[in-house]
Amino acid sequence: MINSVVFYQTMNDKSETEKKIFEAARDVFHRRGFDGARMQEIADKAKINKALLHYYYRSKDKLFEAVFREALKRIGPIMFEALDREVPLEKKLKMFVSNYIDLVTKHPFIPGFIMHEMHTNKTRFKTFLKENKHGIIKLNKLKSQLKEGIDKGQYKNVSVEQLIINVFSLCAFPFAARPVFQTVLDIDDAGYRKVLEERKKLIPEIILMSLKK
Amino acid sequence: MINSVVFYQTMNDKSETEKKIFEAARDVFHRRGFDGARMQEIADKAKINKALLHYYYRSKDKLFEAVFREALKRIGPIMFEALDREVPLEKKLKMFVSNYIDLVTKHPFIPGFIMHEMHTNKTRFKTFLKENKHGIIKLNKLKSQLKEGIDKGQYKNVSVEQLIINVFSLCAFPFAARPVFQTVLDIDDAGYRKVLEERKKLIPEIILMSLKK
């Protein structure tokens, strides 16, 4: 038995096969969610035998956990750290939005994936966040920046929580609900990509507008 | 065999048992999604035998379809019609947001449910929308109102599509991603309810602000 079931090691240590398996698993889990994913489909996609999945990752749960952790690890720095940096608020928001949209463009299923798994298994998320040290968004810097602006009479009196919710909603939902929007607004793939790209400029504008007096 | 598999009839025609089944099914499907839902759990929740499910609704697919259709029927009038009414734009937006939040407060799983099922089975949604005549949001009225405001120099030049995406994102995402937000922002249930209630005022403000020059 290979030692790769251990999670703290980096991808570099993984064998080619293990990478293939992981990527196939990520693809399938992201698309279908835990319940919808079939070990057979993952095996097929990785072009290996189903038993190999259990050789590298002992169970569906373990394999899923690896995928789920990676997803959180990807958005973690953006979600939990980017907003806490020592950067002027307006610039920070622009950077955040741009980075988030770029990341999720590369992994478009992440928002929906995390949301759905959170709904069906809240404990998993909480456990992971807690052990990962950045379980709760560090709002200190953002809070003080906001307060400063409010005290100066520059910004309106908005809570950090609402601000965060607004930013994430405007960024993530167009990805999570993409099929709904595309259908309902009758937009093709190319058109929707353009819409998403436009939002890199649009969202910071909206957020800053909503802050200013 | 009862005639209730037919979908166009109203709830009134349904027997008590059938209602019990449907409500149990709705609950389970909304929470767990199609793949995560177990017929046994639905039966247990409805306090009937599993075979009765198949007596009233021939298959899991049929039962799911009924639930899915009802969800769309609920949000349909709001999503597809409310925005097309002959009401001043600003008032319309306020009404929409308030109605949407009220509805989804009653059925908090609907946004996530629809989003997830859309991702895993796009055709189902499209088929349903097409046959239901309001498959595509009627944007005519909204479009002309927006154009009017732009021509008057009152509004900025924003596309209807971005406007709709913004409104829906700000309304729906806080429900769909509720567990994520609550965890990550460390807010309890009562606190989050308050946050949601606040948004009835907040969202129209943001949207109008983002429109105005």
Next chain:
DNA sequence: GTATATTTTAACCATATGGTTAAACCTAAT
């Protein structure tokens, strides 16, 4: 080249799950 360890496979297994069937059980009309 042979022995040893690792990787991969084919064939199985146990269980969960959607679905079926035939009989029992009402209920209302005659």
Next chain:
DNA sequence: ATTAGGTTTAACCATATGGTTAAAATATAC
């Protein structure tokens, strides 16, 4: 009371699915 219709149940069935095992294949060390 009997019958006929719809309703409900217990017991089953077939299959899909996660997981196991033992052997084959391949690489690695000596």
